[in-house]
Amino acid sequence: MVAVRGSITGRGPDWGRIGLHVGCLAVLLVMLYPLAWLAATSFKPADEVISSLRLLPSRIELGNYATALEGVGGVSVLRLIGNSLIISVGAVLGNVLSCSLAAYAFARLRFTLRGPLFALMLATIMLPQHAVLIPQYIVFNQLGMVNTFWPLVLPKFLATDAFFVFLTVQFMRGIPKELDEAATLDGCGPFRTFFRIILPLSRPALITTAIFTFIWTWNDFFLQLIYLFEPEKFTITLALRSFVDTSSQSAYGPMFAMSVIALLPIVLFFMAFQRFLVQGMASSGVKG
Amino acid sequence: MAQVAYNKAARVFGGTPPVRAVDGLDLTVDDGEFLVLVGPSGSGKSTALRMLAGLEEIDEGGVQIGDVDVTTMPPKSRDIAMVFQSYALYPHMTVAENMGFALKLRRIHKQEVRRRVEEAAELLDLTSYLDRKPKALSGGQRQRVAMGRAIVREPSVFLMDEPLSNLDAKLRVETRANIASLQRRLGTTTIYVTHDQVEAMTMGHRVAVLADGVLQQCETPRELYERPANAFVAGFIGSPAMNLRTVPLTPEGAELDEVSIPVPRAVTSGRSDDSEITIGIRPESLHLVSSEEGSLPLQVELVEELGADCLIHGRTLTSTNRDPLIIRGDGRTPPTPGETVNVAVRDLEEIHLFDAGSGERLAS
Numbered sequence: 001m002v003a004v005r006g007s008i009t010g011r012g013p014d015w016g017r018i019g020l021h022v023g024c025l026a027v028l029l030v031m032l033y034p035l036a037w038l039a040a041t042s043f044k045p046a047d048e049v050i051s052s053l054r055l056l057p058s059r060i061e062l063g064n065y066a067t068a069l070e071g072v073g074g075v076s077v078l079r080l081i082g083n084s085l086i087i088s089v090g091a092v093l094g095n096v097l098s099c100s101l102a103a104y105a106f107a108r109l110r111f112t113l114r115g116p117l118f119a120l121m122l123a124t125i126m127l128p129q130h131a132v133l134i135p136q137y138i139v140f141n142q143l144g145m146v147n148t149f150w151p152l153v154l155p156k157f158l159a160t161d162a163f164f165v166f167l168t169v170q171f172m173r174g175i176p177k178e179l180d181e182a183a184t185l186d187g188c189g190p191f192r193t194f195f196r197i198i199l200p201l202s203r204p205a206l207i208t209t210a211i212f213t214f215i216w217t218w219n220d221f222f223l224q225l226i227y228l229f230e231p232e233k234f235t236i237t238l239a240l241r242s243f244v245d246t247s248s249q250s251a252y253g254p255m256f257a258m259s260v261i262a263l264l265p266i267v268l269f270f271m272a273f274q275r276f277l278v279q280g281m282a283s284s285g286v287k288g
Numbered sequence: 289m290a291q292v293a294y295n296k297a298a299r300v301f302g303g304t305p306p307v308r309a310v311d312g313l314d315l316t317v318d319d320g321e322f323l324v325l326v327g328p329s330g331s332g333k334s335t336a337l338r339m340l341a342g343l344e345e346i347d348e349g350g351v352q353i354g355d356v357d358v359t360t361m362p363p364k365s366r367d368i369a370m371v372f373q374s375y376a377l378y379p380h381m382t383v384a385e386n387m388g389f390a391l392k393l394r395r396i397h398k399q400e401v402r403r404r405v406e407e408a409a410e411l412l413d414l415t416s417y418l419d420r421k422p423k424a425l426s427g428g429q430r431q432r433v434a435m436g437r438a439i440v441r442e443p444s445v446f447l448m449d450e451p452l453s454n455l456d457a458k459l460r461v462e463t464r465a466n467i468a469s470l471q472r473r474l475g476t477t478t479i480y481v482t483h484d485q486v487e488a489m490t491m492g493h494r495v496a497v498l499a500d501g502v503l504q505q506c507e508t509p510r511e512l513y514e515r516p517a518n519a520f521v522a523g524f525i526g527s528p529a530m531n532l533r534t535v536p537l538t539p540e541g542a543e544l545d546e547v548s549i550p551v552p553r554a555v556t557s558g559r560s561d562d563s564e565i566t567i568g569i570r571p572e573s574l575h576l577v578s579s580e581e582g583s584l585p586l587q588v589e590l591v592e593e594l595g596a597d598c599l600i601h602g603r604t605l606t607s608t609n610r611d612p613l614i615i616r617g618d619g620r621t622p623p624t625p626g627e628t629v630n631v632a633v634r635d636l637e638e639i640h641l642f643d644a645g646s647g648e649r650l651a652s
């Protein structure tokens with residue numbers, strides 16, 4: 001492309017651009033290498049995993065996948081993925097609904113202490129997760145919710161992810177106020193204005209929230225480790241760890257196979273939605 | 289259909305000092321009337337309109353629609369429809385959905401909604417766009433959709449806040465005529481805000497002039513033009529603006545540079561010899577004369593040729609005034625800049641006199 005353009009304009013190849021592209025590609029290769037290694041290793045026979053430095057396996061060993069699909073501790077991979085899905089989808093639903101509602105209140109409704117409350121909410125972004133971990137655990141323990149999915153999903157329905165509330169507030173502030181006023185004159189109260197006008201128009205912000213919530217929840221390990229201990233309730237990330245624990249060294253191959261399996265849904269999810277993500281970033285100003 | 293009344297209505301925005309955006313507004317709009325609110329930017333036109341719509345609180349006084357005091361009523365019970373300057377069309381709904389939204393919320397039967405939307409679309413020439421989203425429409429089409437959204441509701445009052453300001457000049461003239469004729473056909477009481485005085489003069493049955501939140505005058509366009517109630521209205525209505533000069537008053541009359549302009553006895557009586565008076569002369573009330581007798585010699589600075597007319601900007605040789613005098617002359621024989629011409633008042637009846645202090649119209 002660059003060369004073609006160069007010859008048309010008669011300026012010769014644009015070395016700066018070529019250099020930039022080569023540089024970007026090099027960085028990309030460095031970043032992708034671990035992933036490629038992971039994928040390649042999942043096909044290596046057991047003895048090659050640690051000993052060989054080569055990227056490509058000497059022969060394709062599909063047995064790794066067969067072992068991985070059997071799952072861990074008698075719980076099948078499907079079940080593990082299912083558990084991860086339940087938690088992730090629950091978290092996505094919770095965050096999208098609760099964060100947008102909270103954001104609407106902060107962006108549009110007038111109530112006493114709105115300013116201080118907004119600042120307080122923003123302050124919670126800076127609160128380290130680990131600081132609230134123990135009190136939260138005690139609360140869930142007393143509610144009898146430990147070793148269920150509730151501690152991982154319920155908080156999302158209470159708009160606790162201040163970052164997404166903030167993101168959505170910023171987005172909603174960009175929606176012209178006249179639309180709310182027109183809706184008010186058309187006969188909408190605050191709730192109808194939210195569901196009929198603001199929510200559909202906030203789609204880009206909602207999709208961003210959904211994508212990141214899904215990825216972060218799917219990849220989460222720490223909270224799941226703390227709240228889930230029965231193997232039937234394990235998520236795919238927890239299973240990966242127990243794979244290392246319960247098996248001998250020779251199970252490294254299957255572990256990498258399992259890693260690939262764990263990555264697949266999230267890669268698919270990302271590919272399905274990244275179009276909207278870009279769209280969301282591009283269209284943060286509502287026009288027309 | 290309904291009469292609308294503001295009763296000493298005021299809106300005060302907090303702050304230091306508080307802004308009285310609309311102050312003691314007393315105004316009655318008759319049933320079926322097309323009333324235009326004009327005024328310079330920041331004079332409180334939009335605020336006055338929004339007070340009636342219920343989008344802005346009313347801090348003092350009240351508003352009435354028909355026989356009902358709606359001062360504290362929520363917007364949706366007021367039976368009004370508003371056209372916004374930005375149109376405020378819902379971007380995620382089609383034209384038909386936009387227009388039918390209010391009816392749908394009122395749980396009116398689907399077929400009835402469809403019928404009314406189609407009827408309005410027919411009226412506004414939007415039939416072929418009903419399934420489009422606002423994004424895929426031109427500015428003029430969007431404006432018509434905004435009108436349509438108001439029409440389908442069949443409200444008792446239309447409120448329009450500068451609905452034409454986003455259109456280009458040609459379309460604006462066209463749409464201006466369309467809105468006026470539509471309003472005549474529907475007979476719905478309408479309050480129309482604009483800062484364009486040509487719109488005000490051509491569309492309104494009556495025109496209300498606001499300045500700094502205070503109503504200056506509410507009259508028919510002709511009356512407003514011929515008998516402005518004060519110097520502000522005189523200067524605001526008419527394009528180009530009226531020539532306004534504050535000059536000394538002598539027993540001979542008002543001293544406009546070297547010329548005395550006779551002033552009625554009723555005006556001079558009771559004023560001391562060294563008092564001042566504001567005289568207003570429209571550009572078309574002045575004309576070029578050949579004789580120097582009783583006329584004002586004027587150095588031409590600029591000539592704007594408008595085709596049939598030309599606007600002559602000039603200054604008297606002794607003038608200390610910063611603003612030039614503007615004269616509407618014959619477009620076929622325009623003077624050249626730098627030339628000195630003689631100017632006289634066509635008819636003394638056409639001179640407006642205002643109190644130099646308060647700006648109020650004097651006598652006649």
Ligand SMILES: Nc1ncnc2c1ncn2[C@@H]1O[C@H](COP(=O)(O)OP(=O)(O)OP(=O)(O)O)[C@@H](O)[C@H]1O
Pocket residue numbers: 301302307309327328329330331332333334335336483
């Ligand atoms: N929410 C507000 N808070 C404080 N002051 C306000 C608010 N809204 C309007 N004002 C003030 O009230 C006055 C009138 O504003 P308004 O919007 O009614 O003017 P307008 O006549 O419609 O002007 P324009 O022709 O520019 O639209 C202005 O001085 C404005 O600064």
Ligand SMILES: [Mg+2]
Pocket residue numbers: 333334335449
């Ligand atoms: Mg305005």
